[in-house]
Amino acid sequence: MELFLDTANINEIREALGLGLISGVTTNPTLIAKEKVDFQERVREIAKLIYPGPVSVEVLAQDAEGMLKEAVEYSSWEPNIVIKVPIIKEGLKALKKIHEKGIKTNVTLVFSLNQALLAALSGATYVSPFVGRLDDVGHDGMELVSQISTVYNMYGFPTRIIAASIRHPLHVIQAASVGAHIATIPFSVLEGMIKHPLTEIGVKRFLDDYQKAKEFLEKK
Numbered sequence: 001m002e003l004f005l006d007t008a009n010i011n012e013i014r015e016a017l018g019l020g021l022i023s024g025v026t027t028n029p030t031l032i033a034k035e036k037v038d039f040q041e042r043v044r045e046i047a048k049l050i051y052p053g054p055v056s057v058e059v060l061a062q063d064a065e066g067m068l069k070e071a072v073e074y075s076s077w078e079p080n081i082v083i084k085v086p087i088i089k090e091g092l093k094a095l096k097k098i099h100e101k102g103i104k105t106n107v108t109l110v111f112s113l114n115q116a117l118l119a120a121l122s123g124a125t126y127v128s129p130f131v132g133r134l135d136d137v138g139h140d141g142m143e144l145v146s147q148i149s150t151v152y153n154m155y156g157f158p159t160r161i162i163a164a165s166i167r168h169p170l171h172v173i174q175a176a177s178v179g180a181h182i183a184t185i186p187f188s189v190l191e192g193m194i195k196h197p198l199t200e201i202g203v204k205r206f207l208d209d210y211q212k213a214k215e216f217l218e219k220k
Helices: 008-018 029-035 039-050 064-075 089-100 113-123 131-136 141-155 168-176 187-194 197-220
Strands: 002-006 024-026 055-056 081-086 103-112 128-129 160-164 182-185
Touching: 002 008, 002 187, 008 039, 008 187, 024 039, 024 182, 029 039, 039 055, 055 103, 064 081, 064 089, 081 089, 089 103, 089 141, 103 113, 113 128, 113 141, 128 141, 131 141, 131 168, 141 168, 160 168, 168 182, 168 187, 182 187
Parallel strands: 002 024, 002 182, 024 055, 055 081, 081 103, 103 128, 128 160, 160 182
Antiparallel strands: none
């Protein structure tokens, strides 16, 4: 199980790298727009920081030809860039051609097993089921991850599963339990995974006991 960071914020990536916990980054147009920076400059900055780990960058075109053109351009920026392609008809048309050019892909906005199966058959490197968004509309996002894992293992598909749209630390535990290869998480979720109230109480108690022992010895 690997962890990717779902962000375009350089400070968050640096801090997560400092912890030694992440091995890749996923971005999308919304995350990059939020940073109010030049698209290409930020993508290249992230790619250099996380190298040799993968950085997923989403195409913006809505037609297969435009997607292919963007995929070729984006992948030329840095060697570890992965192209995110939406699972729509034009995306599938583009995906096969992108794969044939040896460019790694991440099929995104996946909400069904059918979509995940099509992605794998088209040669996707990664597939990203959006578990949080499924939960939001009353479906079980992790059940989809479990179904994808079962089918991929049954037929030996090399496509790796990225549990995306992760909302809280429990999602990460569930993703690991049902066979996701990767969870891509916001920085806030990474912080939440580290913290536990009993750990904080335990650290405080150790420090308090040490201080009491020190004061006792100083009085002797």
